Amino acid sequence: MFLNPFKSNIYFDSCAFDGGSPEEQKSSVESRQIMKQSGNRIQILHSVQKEIDYPKTPGWVKREAMSSVSTKETTLDTDGIIKLRDIEKIIVGNGILERRKPDCRHVFETTRYGDYFITTDKGILKHSDIIFQKYHTYIMKPSELLKIILEYQNQHYKALQRTQ
16 A cells, blocks of 8 residues: 555656656656646755756746645755665666666655655656665656556545545
8 A cells, every 4th residue: 555645745857847758758747637626736846956957958847846835955864864775776776876866866856755756757666666665765657657646536435435
């Protein structure tokens, strides 16, 4: 059973805004709309905000990000550094850290502040099970999040009907 997304901190990767398949893009837009309508704002990690500022990022993504809640970068203590290094080992493995360092930071920040990290990045998604086992943070595609949101909405609707 997943955590209630309406009571969780959900962070979107920059590629979850406009990357992946058309289905994932549609799911991302719909998830964000439902969350906004319920009073929950889209949240963006400070590390993702830097990616959104890239010149090639579409204007609508920049506008969406501007209306979102963003975290602030903080200095890491020893435990934070150890946790970040562990996440880097999980995601990068024997690869080149510099190429995946921002992705590692996104996942690390989500383990600190959030419950869900939404991405279409296969290099992150393939490590979702181990990240959840170690850090109790869900990493998933926009379509998976949308399914959870709709399930919780349906449960809430049924509960309201029973009380009437």
